[in-house]
Amino acid sequence: MTRPPTPATSPRPVGTVAFRLLYLLIFFVIGGFANFVPLWLRDAGWDEPSIGWLTAVRACCILAFPLAWGRLSDRIGDSVVTVRIIAVGSFLAFSALIFTTAHLPVTLAVGAFALFWVGLIPNVDATVLAQVHRTGEAYSAYRVWGSVGFIAGGFALGALIEGWGTRVTPAALTGALAALALLALRLRPQPRSRTTHGRGLAAVRSLLANPYARGICLVAFASRVSAQGLYIFLPHHLRDLGVRDGLIPTFWAVGVLSEIVLMRAAPLMLERLGVRALTAICCAAGALQFGLIAVLDDPWWVLPVMALHGMSFGVWYVVSILSLGRHVPESERATAQGLFQMIGYGLGGLISAIGAGYLYGAGRGPLMFGVAAILGLVTAAMAFLVMPRDPVSPATPTH
8 A cells, every 4th residue: 555745845935946046046037137237337427316216117007006916817817928028028128238338228128128127036025925735834934945046146147247348247147047048938837726806906996905915015115215226226335335346146146044043033033923013023134234334434334234134134025925926816926926026016116216316326325224214213213113013823824
């Protein structure tokens, strides 16, 4: 008689390795982009307000397209289909940056790239959440590979830039996007239940009537308003403090290594503290991080401060995704992820990108990060006003 498989001998769920690699490549691109695209533009003659407005173009795409991609995915009932389209479209759009640094062509290319790219993480998250609900795996075991990719992307591109300058940035990122597109095309279909809402507006109304989804999205908006300037202008601030371009990824590496550790601990923290208190703590950690960066003029003191990024972003993001996964039906999950991206990274990111550009231009890093610290404290207080009290057990399938 054949014995049933034990957890130790059971085959890996379909897509386990592929989706971990997908997270790694997605954040490899994000790590390279965040560290060096602003510096590439600065070296090409762009000023800080112009870089802020270019980032705002990306944020404008997040205002609509994550929701559109999420609705398409939920209507089809398989996020892998949309992941394939998005990955190929992102590669084709971004490749145009190899050929120009002029304002209009770059803006058009970045806008086209963002149109696709903003739908990628919500659809991958929706697919992985559906899998962990079926298998009892940990979402953080997948998402942590994104943190590894972020570090790898920064250091890999930094090594190239040390040798050839920031001009290699578009070509290097285009190569990474090509690898991402090839991997996405090899993903197996992952069918799931389809949405019962025929129109996107009905789904959005339903989600915003949910106090958990509404609170998560409102805090995401406020937190991205305070934090998004970090991703645009930290490389500028570090260069102003005398850090060589090739060493800039070291600062992000400290923050992302902190993410790797704390993301795995996030479910336990969520059980002990509940979503409201833990979200507020994460926002307060961000305020402390920004405040210290604003006042420290020795860049090597900034290095340990970046460890706060594990709480201010890593734990906050995992807690938000787990809470959406717990309180939103599977058939609406991609739409919920899209709404989260749209309100937080779209509307919040748009306001932050424009404001950060002008603040940095007016008072450099101390002014921009000082304002971010104040906004972070406001967001921490806001979490207690808009988030329901909801301890979540890590024994649930969403952990």
